[in-house]
Amino acid sequence: MTNFDGFSERLKIAIKGESSYGFAKKCGFSESLIRKYLSGASAPGLEKAVIIAEAAGVSLDWLATGKGETGTGTQAAKQKPDEVVGMEDYAFVPLYDAQCSAGAGAWNENCRVLTHISFTRYSLRKQGLTPEHLSAIRIDGDSMEPVLHSGDTVLIDHTRTTIEGEGIYILRLDGHLYAKRLQRNFDGVSVISANSAYDKVTVPRDRLHELEIVGRAVWAAGWL
Structure with a gap:
């Protein structure tokens, strides 16, 4: 069984003086959660420990148990997530910033992996998903509230770029990514915001080729 005794002290060493706020952003966690880990009030589960180890550039084995080398500055720090020893049962999906370039390039051209x-x-x-066809972004704005809130993370399946019944899809428009509900109708496709303050937009049939669907949202999470 994984032993997290002394985790808080190893975490302090791993983040090398970085602020709890800055390190929390790297991990995609709340600052309060990182503070709990640093104070010893709480210890992460295995999935969160993997993310912390990767963000800090240290060995998961050392971070969790104190055994072995830290991995800082060594090959262990340069390993890709799927190469972490003992983590073959996990897939690691990149979380991109939402500011993406317009034009004919790939949807994630010039995006940063957070x-x-x-x-x-x-x-x-179990959901019929393959890791290499997945990515994640964070929602920006309130147009999909209360379904999705600003700052929520959504997982995108990039194999689903055609409308399969009503669902939430990720669209690219004017250099930004948007999560919208799409619905086919007789006139074309309706682009619908969950927030009633935003009007429904209809893309007519003869302009559907202009509707760039990046993928379908298949999972979402956010802080309560």
């Missing part, structure tokens, strides 16, 4: 989010490969297979 961190990686871990999922068990079993849970993805």
Whole structure:
């Protein structure tokens, strides 16, 4: 069984004096959660420990148990997430910033990878998802409230770029990514915001080629 005794002290060493706020942003966690870990009031589960180890550039084994080398500045720090020893059952999906370039390039051209989010490969297979076709972004704005809130993270399946019944899809428009509900109708496709303060937009049939669907949202999470 994984032993997290002394985790808080190892975490202090791992973050090398970085602020709890800055390190929390790297991990995609709240600052209050990182503060709990640093104070010893709480210890992470395995999935969160993997994300912390990757963000700090240290060995997961050392961070969790205190055994072995820290991995800082060594090959261990340069490993890709899927290469972490003992973590073959996990897939790591990149979380991109939402500011993406317009034009004919790839949807994530010039985007930064903020961190990686871990999922068990079993849970993805159960949903018919493959890790290499997934990515994540954070929602910006209130147009999808109360379904999705600003700052929420959504997982995108990039194999689903055609409308399969009503669902939430990620669209690219004017250099930004938007989460919107799409619904086919007789006139074309309706682009619908969950927030009633935003009007529904209809893309007519003869302009559907202009509707760039990046993928379908298949999972979402946010702080309560």
